Amino acid sequence: MAAPKVAVIGAGVIGLSTALCIVETCPSCSLTVLSDQFSPNTTSDIAAGILIPHTYPGTPIHVQKQWFKETFTDLFAISNSAEASEAGVHLISGWQVFKNTPKEELPFWSDVVLGFRLMSEAELQKFPQHRFGQAFTTLKCDCPPYLLWLEKRLKAAGVQMHTRKVADLWELQSEYNIVVNCTGIGAHQLVGDEKLFPVRGQVLKVHAPWVKNFIRDGDGSTYIYPGIHRVTLGGTREMENWSLSPDPGTTKDIFDRCCSLEPSLQVAQDITVKVGLRPSRQCVRVQREVLSQGGVKLLVVHNYGHGAGGFSMHRGTAKEAARLVRDCIAALQASSSRAKL
Numbered sequence: 001m002a003a004p005k006v007a008v009i010g011a012g013v014i015g016l017s018t019a020l021c022i023v024e025t026c027p028s029c030s031l032t033v034l035s036d037q038f039s040p041n042t043t044s045d046i047a048a049g050i051l052i053p054h055t056y057p058g059t060p061i062h063v064q065k066q067w068f069k070e071t072f073t074d075l076f077a078i079s080n081s082a083e084a085s086e087a088g089v090h091l092i093s094g095w096q097v098f099k100n101t102p103k104e105e106l107p108f109w110s111d112v113v114l115g116f117r118l119m120s121e122a123e124l125q126k127f128p129q130h131r132f133g134q135a136f137t138t139l140k141c142d143c144p145p146y147l148l149w150l151e152k153r154l155k156a157a158g159v160q161m162h163t164r165k166v167a168d169l170w171e172l173q174s175e176y177n178i179v180v181n182c183t184g185i186g187a188h189q190l191v192g193d194e195k196l197f198p199v200r201g202q203v204l205k206v207h208a209p210w211v212k213n214f215i216r217d218g219d220g221s222t223y224i225y226p227g228i229h230r231v232t233l234g235g236t237r238e239m240e241n242w243s244l245s246p247d248p249g250t251t252k253d254i255f256d257r258c259c260s261l262e263p264s265l266q267v268a269q270d271i272t273v274k275v276g277l278r279p280s281r282q283c284v285r286v287q288r289e290v291l292s293q294g295g296v297k298l299l300v301v302h303n304y305g306h307g308a309g310g311f312s313m314h315r316g317t318a319k320e321a322a323r324l325v326r327d328c329i330a331a332l333q334a335s336s337s338r339a340k341l
């Protein structure tokens with residue numbers, strides 16, 4: 001059979017990393033990325049890009065740990081390479097602080113990040129409203145540079161990139177053997193997934209180069225994540241809110257909350273406001289599906305629904321999706337050999 005033709009829909013962190021893993025896992029296929037938006041216009045461009053997992057209640061913890069570990073290992077290698085600066089991937093140390101001792105003192109990812117430990121009394125003095133804290137080193141992607149770096153690697157591998165909105169997966173059936181759905185919140189409309197819902201997030205990007213450590217309130221409401229050029233201040237988690245317009249009252253609230261954690265931010269400069277919709281689901285959908293219409297079949301692999309943790313999990317779920325694409329190719333080759341007999 002001729003080289004199988006694969007289309008990945010979506011050019012956020014999930015689509016681009018899935019495409020890259022398909023190139024690595026199935027080098028014989030002909031791959032195209034189709035997306036209505038590319039960087040800097042995706043949800044992935046808005047994210048802070050820090051690797052701190054959020055738990056998906058419907059996905060087994062050992063699977064989430066495996067996805068996180070694979071992501072951390074691959075990005076740690078990038079951070080140690082000469083590519084680190086262009087890819088925007090760097091190590092970052094900091095604190096996650098709690099007003100009360102959490103039920104789970106050791107999160108499932110504590111032995112994946114580096115140097116995880118409980119904070120000392122002396123460290124906690126920096127946070128007078130908090131009584132418990134964890135210190136560790138993790139990784140952070142500066143999102144637009146990381147997405148551009150992924151795009152560059154895909155183009156170098158001969159992957160085609162086209163701007164196109166896909167209204168129905170079936171419109172791709174005559175051109176491609178396998179379709180990989182990485183459309184984030186777009187899957188709500190594209191495949192009518194009612195289990196997928198937006199969790200709106202508003203963040204501020206500020207100039208405050210003296211802030212070097214991340215600070216995250218353990219309840220996830222307030223965070224300060226320094227990047228290479230800008231510091232991300234957050235945030236909000238508004239379920240089922242589809243609005244992409246920044247809210248000025250929320251901007252002030254985020255700024256005040258972040259200043260109460262890190263008072264030096266009062267003099268931060270050059271504040272810009274961004275809004276994104278986290279593609280949220282009880283469990284990430286990494287799944288193979290065979291669609292059938294009038295006796296014609298369409299092989300689909302889904303990889304969407306990463307909610308608040310797309311960067312934290314992307315390499316792990318991309319590798320799993322690429323293995324599902326490999327299985328689809330094997331099934332196509334087997335049926336093509338049978339047809340020749």
Ligand code: FAD
Binds near residue numbers: 015034048166312
């Ligand atoms: P997207 O980035 O939305 O990409 C989807 C792609 O599909 C886009 O290119 C879109 O144009 C395309 N598309 C959609 N529908 C169609 C269609 N019908 N036809 C063609 N193309 C289509 N995660 C972390 O791990 N760490 C963080 O620090 C972090 N911070 C965040 C902060 C905020 C404020 C927000 C909003 C999110 C944050 N996240 C974070 C979550 C992370 O951003 C998401 O999990 C991740 O970006 C999802 O990536 P995606 O590729 O699935 O979606």
